[in-house]
Structure formats: C-alpha cells, structure tokens
Amino acid sequence: MKNNKYMDIYNFLKELIVNKKIKPGEKIPSESQLTKKFNVSRNTVRRAITMLINEGLVNSIHGKGVFILENSSPSFSIGGLQSFEEASKKNNLKYKTIIHSFEIIKTDKNLAKKTTFPLNTKLYKIKRIRNIDNENIILDVNYFNYEIIKGLNKIIAKKSIYDYVENNLKLNIAGAKKVLSVEKIEACEKNLLDLDNNELVAIIKNFVYLDNGVLFEYTESKHRYDKFSFTSYVRRI
Amino acid sequence: MKNNKYMDIYNFLKELIVNKKIKPGEKIPSESQLTKKFNVSRNTVRRAITMLINEGLVNSIHGKGVFILENSSPSFSIGGLQSFEEASKKNNLKYKTIIHSFEIIKTDKNLAKKTTFPLNTKLYKIKRIRNIDNENIILDVNYFNYEIIKGLNKIIAKKSIYDYVENNLKLNIAGAKKVLSVEKIEACEKNLLDLDNNELVAIIKNFVYLDNGVLFEYTESKHRYDKFSFTSYVRRI
DNA sequence: CGCGATTTGTACGTATGTATT
DNA sequence: TAATACATACGTACAAATCGC
DSSP states (O other): OOOOHHHHHHHHHHHHHHTTSSOTTSBOOOHHHHHHHHTOOHHHHHHHHHHHHHHTSEEEETTTEEEEOTTOOGGGGGGSOOOHHHHHHHTTOOEEEEEEEEEEEEOOHHHHHHHOOOTTOEEEEEEEEEEETTEEEEEEEEEEETTTSTTOOHHHHHSOHHHIIIIISOOOEEEEEEEEEEEEOOGGGGGGSOOOSOOEEEEEEEEEEETTSOEEEEEEEEEEGGGOEEEEEEEOO | OOOOHHHHHHHHHHHHHHTTSSOTTSBOOOHHHHHHHHTOOHHHHHHHHHHHHHHTSEEEETTTEEEEOTTOOGGGGGGSOOOHHHHHHHTTOOEEEEEEEEEEEEOOHHHHHHHOOOTTOEEEEEEEEEEETTEEEEEEEEEEETTTSTTOOHHHHHSOHHHIIIIISOOOEEEEEEEEEEEEOOGGGGGGSOOOSOOEEEEEEEEEEETTSOEEEEEEEEEEGGGOEEEEEEEOO
C-alpha cells in the first residue's frame, strides 16, 4: 500500500466510519483538528476528505462539518473493477473457470459497432464459464486486442488474464466503463449456464482502457439474474 | 452554474473532450500550459483535472501527461441521480405519472430490514406508474420519512417530489446509494406494468440521504427489463 | 549511459470568502 | 458580533517518472 500522508488520514477516517466508531449522522473531526492531529497542512486533510465524499461515505456542509451518511457500509465497492478470480478469493468461494472456446477473429461491421474496436481489428475471442459452488453462474465473452495483449493462450485464460496483462506484459489498466442491461440470452449460449426456464441474463458490458487511453478489452459478462447485484453511489449536483 | 475558476478550466477541458477537439489517446494541455492560459495556480488546474479523472474521461500518467480515454462520451452521466421528471424532460420524451396508491404506514419488521428505517417509523408509501410514449415502463414504490418530508400529498406526488423537497422544504439532498438487481415482480404488481409474458424486472433500490447524513427516502424503481440500462465508470486501484 | 527539460505527484503555508452557530 | 468550519485560490518546494539529446 501507498504510504502517503493523505492515505494515512483517509484510512484513519475510513476505519472510524466502517467500524461505526463515529455513527451515521454525526460529524468527523474538523479539518483544523485533523491538521493538528496528523501534523499536516489543511490541503492534505482536505484531499483525504474529498476521497471519502467521492465514495459516498460522507457529505460536507459549508460552515457545519462533514457528516457520515447512514448506510455507509463497505459494500460500496461491489461495483468495483476486479477480475472474477480476485472477487471469488475475496469472498472465499469455491470457484473454477471453464474455457468454452478460444479463437482469433477480426471485427466485422456488427462486432466493430458493438465493441467500438475499428473494423477489421484482430481480436482474441474467448468464452469462459465461471462456476461457483458447482453452478455455472457467469458466462464471460472477452474480446482482447491481439496486437496489445500479445501471447495470450488457453493456459493464461484458465488462470487470470489481468494478472498476465499487469505482471507479464507490464501494462497498466486505467479503468473501465460499464454498461448494465438485461437481455435474452442467445440461443447458442443458453445451455452454457445453469438457468431455470427463464432465459434472461444481466449483462455487464465492459470497455476496459490502458492508462494511455487505448481500449484493449471489450467483455460481456452474462450473469444469472438471481445471482447478481451491483452497487454504486451517486451524488446530487 | 457556479462561476469558479476550477469550473472554468473543467468546462474548457470537457468541451475539448466531448466534442473530440482532442482525440482519444492524445494528451490534454499540460498543467503548466493551463496555469499560463488561465492565469491561475497549479492547484486550481489540478482540481479541474482530478474531476475529469473521477468521471472516467481522462487518465494521468506520471511524467507523461493526461490522456483522453477512448469512448469518453457524455453518456457517462446516465447513471446519475435524477428524478423521472428531470430525465424525461432531458430526453424529450412524452411522459406522464399515474398515482396508483398513496398511504401512510409504519415500518414492520420486514419493511424495517428492507428500507433500513428503524422499526415503527411513520412513512408515506406511494406507488407511481411512469408512462412513457403510452407504455407503462416503470413502477416506483417510494417510502418517505413522514417526520422529515412534511405535508406531502397526491398533488405533489403527481408532479415532482424532489422539487418539493428542495424548493419548498428547503432540504438539501446529498446523494443516493443505489443497488441494482433483477427480480420476479410481485403478483399484485404484475398488471401495473406493460410486461410481455416475462415477469422479470430490473430493480434499482435507492437509499437517499440529506446533506446531514439522514436517510429520508427508500425507493424501489422497477423497470421493464428491455427499457433499462445503467452506466458507470470504475477506476483500477 | 547520463543529464537536463518537461510533466505529474505530494506537501506545506498563507490569505480571503462564506455559511453556521 | 465573534468563533468555528468549510470553500476557493495563490505560491512555493521538492520528489519521481518520462523523454530526447
């Protein structure tokens, strides 16, 4: 972890909030109190507080203080960007990944539109089935730019592609745009998931970028509707 | 709109990005260039850039510059907190609201758990059907704290409750935690929406806070699955 | 390979404005 | 009115990453 002063203050405050040492509706220590306590400048304190505001844990009121929001639980991070492997480990679930298909294709007109890759871009197309506690819960359809994610193969795909991208290729992932919708599953994919007689799945479409702004991955993550939820915080204004 | 210096710089940069005057993968002007152009301190420039980073429009790389992400369209704000009225107006849709029921209740054990209001809290419970282009698309089930949202009635509910809360009661809304899931609609609500023979709906559960951190509203917004999508941006780390 | 120029990252200190109590 | 608390903004300094020569 980073050992910055603003992170110290951030972690200090976050611990107070998530462990309810200060209750929802109450105020965190004032900026001047925190500058004294941590022996830092006010800018540094404000930076830590700004992070908490962006996370939706607190809200500042001019002239009054910074208030803890009710329901400020750590579940806020569920919507976060993490790989299947990371998420499953964190929640101590028995999981495995089944590679259903692995091919190299080029974008045609339809696929270019859907993925926003240019026409005729060479892509890895991978279908992976995510099995949790012996049920096929998630179908991931990944498209990786062939020229960027060099040397991808089935063995890597069985483990963690993100791990390969970051630790072997030394590429840095900036973040992802996610679009969420509910759709009927395609006929050819129906038998890959353990669905009841309902054919609807929740689909998260991920557009994932490197730190230089280049799109390197488009993925559709198709979830059994009853095994899926997504959390976020939205500020007014 | 606020007339702050950092907002000027933010708006200047955002205009460049959304109108593709600088293309994805390219850099925005450096911090020192912007301080000269706007005649401000570096802190002020950095604040504007930080906002763009948080929105997922750009990504900064130490020592290199701030890069525009591909797909940096303004659709990023779809997930934003806005009332049905605001959203429909913005998109120029023909809409109307039908009040299906309006009652005053108290939380029992189940409802307290679901809404996170304390047991025996007095609430307004309102069911409203949102009709867009002559189809019943959304069913909103609102629970408002009776002691906070004083004087609510059917006429207000037919228009905009948020408008009443902010302009008449002079309360300030901080933001909302949103939890998204897909569920079977309740039998008694099935005929309120124009569903096909599928009984699944996308449900957004909203926990809405005032600026002092107090929960004043819990709402379940039930959407016809085929008329619904949700966008957000998630950063790595 | 090193060195300087550029660019972002962290941090400090100060001043002034505005809202709340 | 005075004290407190957050908001905006300026200026400075040094660190760390990147790039070109």
